[in-house]
Amino acid sequence: MLPINGPGTAVYRVTVPAQPELIYDAIRNAGGRVTVSTRAVVEALLDGDRHLTADDIIAETERRTPGIAESTIYRVLQRLDELGVVEHVHSGHHATFYHLRDLGHAHLVCTGCGAIIDVPDRVLATVSTTVARDYGFTVDLHHTALNGRCADCRER
Amino acid sequence: MLPINGPGTAVYRVTVPAQPELIYDAIRNAGGRVTVSTRAVVEALLDGDRHLTADDIIAETERRTPGIAESTIYRVLQRLDELGVVEHVHSGHHATFYHLRDLGHAHLVCTGCGAIIDVPDRVLATVSTTVARDYGFTVDLHHTALNGRCADCRER
DNA sequence: ATTGCTGCAAACCTTTTGCAAGAAT
DNA sequence: ATTCTTGCAAAAGGTTTGCAGCAAT
Numbered sequence: 001m002l003p004i005n006g007p008g009t010a011v012y013r014v015t016v017p018a019q020p021e022l023i024y025d026a027i028r029n030a031g032g033r034v035t036v037s038t039r040a041v042v043e044a045l046l047d048g049d050r051h052l053t054a055d056d057i058i059a060e061t062e063r064r065t066p067g068i069a070e071s072t073i074y075r076v077l078q079r080l081d082e083l084g085v086v087e088h089v090h091s092g093h094h095a096t097f098y099h100l101r102d103l104g105h106a107h108l109v110c111t112g113c114g115a116i117i118d119v120p121d122r123v124l125a126t127v128s129t130t131v132a133r134d135y136g137f138t139v140d141l142h143h144t145a146l147n148g149r150c151a152d153c154r155e156r
Numbered sequence: 157m158l159p160i161n162g163p164g165t166a167v168y169r170v171t172v173p174a175q176p177e178l179i180y181d182a183i184r185n186a187g188g189r190v191t192v193s194t195r196a197v198v199e200a201l202l203d204g205d206r207h208l209t210a211d212d213i214i215a216e217t218e219r220r221t222p223g224i225a226e227s228t229i230y231r232v233l234q235r236l237d238e239l240g241v242v243e244h245v246h247s248g249h250h251a252t253f254y255h256l257r258d259l260g261h262a263h264l265v266c267t268g269c270g271a272i273i274d275v276p277d278r279v280l281a282t283v284s285t286t287v288a289r290d291y292g293f294t295v296d297l298h299h300t301a302l303n304g305r306c307a308d309c310r311e312r
Numbered sequence: 313a314t315t316g317c318t319g320c321a322a323a324c325c326t327t328t329t330g331c332a333a334g335a336a337t
Numbered sequence: 338a339t340t341c342t343t344g345c346a347a348a349a350g351g352t353t354t355g356c357a358g359c360a361a362t
Contacts, residue, residue, distance in 0.1 A: 090246065090248045090249070090300070090303075091300075092246040092299055092300045093246070108287065108291065108293045108295070110293070111296070111299070117291055117293060119287070119291065123286060123287070123290060124283060124286075124287075126282050126283070126286075127280060127282070127283050127302075130279060130280075130282075131264065131275070131279070131280075131302070131304075134279060135264065135273055135275065135306075135307075136306070136307030136310070137264045137266070137273060137304050137305070137306055137307065138304045138305045138310055139264070139302050139303070139304040140267070140303050140304045140305075141302070143248055143267070143303040143304075144246070144247075144248045144300050144301065144302060144303045145300065146283075146287070146295050146297065146300060147246075147295070147296050147299040147300045148287075148293050148294045148295040148296045148299075149293070149294045149296075150291075150292070150293055151291075151292030151293065154292070154294055
């Protein structure tokens with residue numbers, strides 16, 4: 001187990017290796033069951049675009065393993081989120097997206113084109129530190145994206 | 157007109173004085189019409205809790221000026237937002253909230269108790285600068301709240 | 313007199329839930 | 338065998354939209 005977030009946010013949960021079987025072991029170790037839907041969702045996240053909305057995941061699993069109910073996908077995502085396998089990110093106007101938990105990065109989401117840019121926690125470490133010091137507030141930069149305009153959209 | 161946001165985010169729009177009549181003038185100057193619903197919303201925001209959800213505003217205007225349709229409130233909020241009089245903030249799981257635009261502050265929203273803490277832009281200036289420098293991305297810290305846990309909730 | 317704003321009701325979209333049946337451990 | 342997970346269908350929230358009539362400029 002590793003501290004997954006930045007300074008001031010030591011959240012200890014399962015570590016997620018980038019291989020299906022290891023992920024499934026992690027899920028079982030954490031008390032979860034590995035079902036057809038579990039596999040479908042994990043595979044979609046592994047293969048996919050890295051930043052998938054629930055809708056993306058529903059479409060992707062439908063392609064791979066037709067017949068899974070949408071509500072099941074939501075429940076799987078919620079469960080994997082609680083287990084620490086998956087992380088969800090709120091991105092303002094845009095849809096919430098999901099990705100496998102990794103060593104820690106925040107997201108910039110462009111309000112113009114919707115582009116999602118990963119930013120290593122290290123880059124934003126001072127925010128966490130400052131806010132913790134001045135406000136006693138433990139920021140979780142993984143849980144909400146930072147909005148703004150990407151370089152391309154800014155030019156327009 | 158003042159640059160309202162932090163470094164790298166010079167958004168020039170109407171400046172909002174904290175008095176109804178001046179706000180209405182600003183709206184008219186920006187090409188908007190001042191209607192009964194406009195006044196109701198502005199008054200709710202001026203008197204209210206500073207951080208009101210659409211639902212809060214609907215309830216508040218209903219108390220002051222009964223009979224305004226919900227959809228009208230949403231349309232007024234949208235219009236005032238476009239005019240730069242109002243700002244809306246996405247706060248993760250919690251409802252989007254609105255407030256009159258002022259000289260610039262970001263928000264911390266506690267995922268535990270929902271508390272909203274204002275943070276002057278100055279405190280977070282380095283984020284904007286860093287992200288602008290390293291990613292060419294112009295962050296707008298007003299548009300999405302930072303989530304985390306407040307001091308109280310952290311103790312529990 | 314224009315043109316924008318409003319009320320009403322219905323549509324929308326994403327996410328959640330209850331329940332009985334089915335599957336993983 | 339037990340307990341968790343699933344499919345279905347319905348509900349729930351929050352927000353948006355079409356339209357004809359009304360109101361601000």
